[in-house]
Amino acid sequence: MRAAGLASFGPPDVLHVMEVPEPHAGAGQVRVRVRAAGVQPFDCRVRAGGFPPGRTFDMPVIPGNEFAGVVDQLGDGVDGFSVGTAVLGFTTLGSYAEYVVVGADQVVPKPGAMPWEVAGAFSGSAQGAHMAVEQMGVRPGETVLVNGAAGALGTMVVQLARVRGAATVIGTARPRNHDHLRSLGAVPVTYGPGLVDRIRAVAPDGVDAALGWEVDGLRAALEVTTDADRVVSMVFSDEVAQLGLREWTGERSAARLTEMLAHHSAGELAVHIRRAYPLDRAAEAHRDVGSGHGRGKVVIVVDPAAEPW
Incomplete structure (x- = not known):
C-alpha cells in the first residue's frame, strides 16, 4: 500500500x-x-x-x-x-x-x-479538548483562559468550555484571528509582551482556569489564574515542570470520542x-x-x- x-x-x-x-x-x-x-x-x-x-x-x-x-x-x-x-x-x-x-x-x-x-x-483535537476541560475543572459561570486559542486544539477547548457553561473564555491569538475567536464565543487578546495586562483588562479579578502551550504563555496564565492547580499545559517539558505544573493526564477512548461527536452533531462544536x-x-x-x-x-x-x- x-x-x-x-x-x-x-x-x-x-x-x-x-x-x-x-x-x-x-x-x-x-x-x-x-x-x-x-x-x-x-x-x-x-x-x-x-x-x-x-x-x-x-x-x-x-x-x-x-x-x-x-x-x-x-x-x-x-x-x-x-x-x-x-x-x-x-x-x-x-x-x-x-x-x-x-x-x-x-x-x-x-x-x-x-x-x-x-x-x-x-478525534485528536476533540479528545484533547475534552481532557483539557476536565483537567481544568471548568464549571458554569467561570472565566477561562486559552492560549493559542485559534489553533486546532484551542478552538475545540474554547467551544467546549462554553458548552460546559463558562461565562467568559479569553483566547490569545494573533490579531488576524481575533474575528475567528469572536465567532466561537471567545474574547480575543493578542499574545506577546504585555499579555498579563491585556488579560487583566478583560478579567480584573483574574481567571479561574487556564490552558497553555508555550512557557511564556504558561507564566502569564499562572500570574492571572486564582488557583495554580487549574493551570494546564498540553505540552509537558523540563521547562514546564520547573513552573510547578502538574503533568498532563488523560487517555483517549471511544466513549470520550462519542461524547464529542454528540456535541458536534448538536451544532455545539465547529x-x-x-x-x-x-x-x-x-x-x-x-x-x-x-x-x-x-x-x-x-x-x-x-x-x-x-x-x-
Whole structure:
C-alpha cells in the first residue's frame, strides 16, 4: 500500500510517499481504508525524533494518530461493526496510509452528515479538548483562559468550555484571528509582551482556569489564574515542570470520542479545516502545522477518489 512515511528522523522533507506492506486485521481489530488523516503537532514531534519516553519504533515510521475511513476487514471476535461501516478513530502511528489497523475499541461510527475531511481531523483535537476541560475543572459561570486559542486544539477547548457553561473564555491569538475567536464565543487578546495586562483588562479579578502551550504563555496564565492547580499545559517539558505544573493526564477512548461527536452533531462544536493536502504533499502539511500560528486543522486526503468529497 501507499503511505507517507520516513526512513530517518529530521525536517518535514524526510516525509515522503513509499510502498509498505499492507496490514491485516487480527483478533479484536478492524482494518480501515483511510479517506483522511488529521495532522497533529504530535506527528511533527515524532517525525523529528521526539518519541514519547520509553517508546521506540522500527523504520520506516508512518505518522498519523487520527483518521476517518471505511471498515474493509474484521478480525475475529469483532462485534458492532461490519465491512462498509464509515468510522473515525485514533491510534499512535500509521494513519498516513491507505490502510490502518486498530483495535475495534479505537473507532466509532462516523455521523453521516460529517464531511470526511472533518471526520479525519476530529478525534485528536476533540479528545484533547475534552481532557483539557476536565483537567481544568471548568464549571458554569467561570472565566477561562486559552492560549493559542485559534489553533486546532484551542478552538475545540474554547467551544467546549462554553458548552460546559463558562461565562467568559479569553483566547490569545494573533490579531488576524481575533474575528475567528469572536465567532466561537471567545474574547480575543493578542499574545506577546504585555499579555498579563491585556488579560487583566478583560478579567480584573483574574481567571479561574487556564490552558497553555508555550512557557511564556504558561507564566502569564499562572500570574492571572486564582488557583495554580487549574493551570494546564498540553505540552509537558523540563521547562514546564520547573513552573510547578502538574503533568498532563488523560487517555483517549471511544466513549470520550462519542461524547464529542454528540456535541458536534448538536451544532455545539465547529471544526475549521485550514487546508487539506494530498498524501504526496504530507511534508507540506507538516510544515504548515509546524509554523505554529495557523487557524484550525490541517488534514491529509489519503484517498480522494474513493467517494465524492
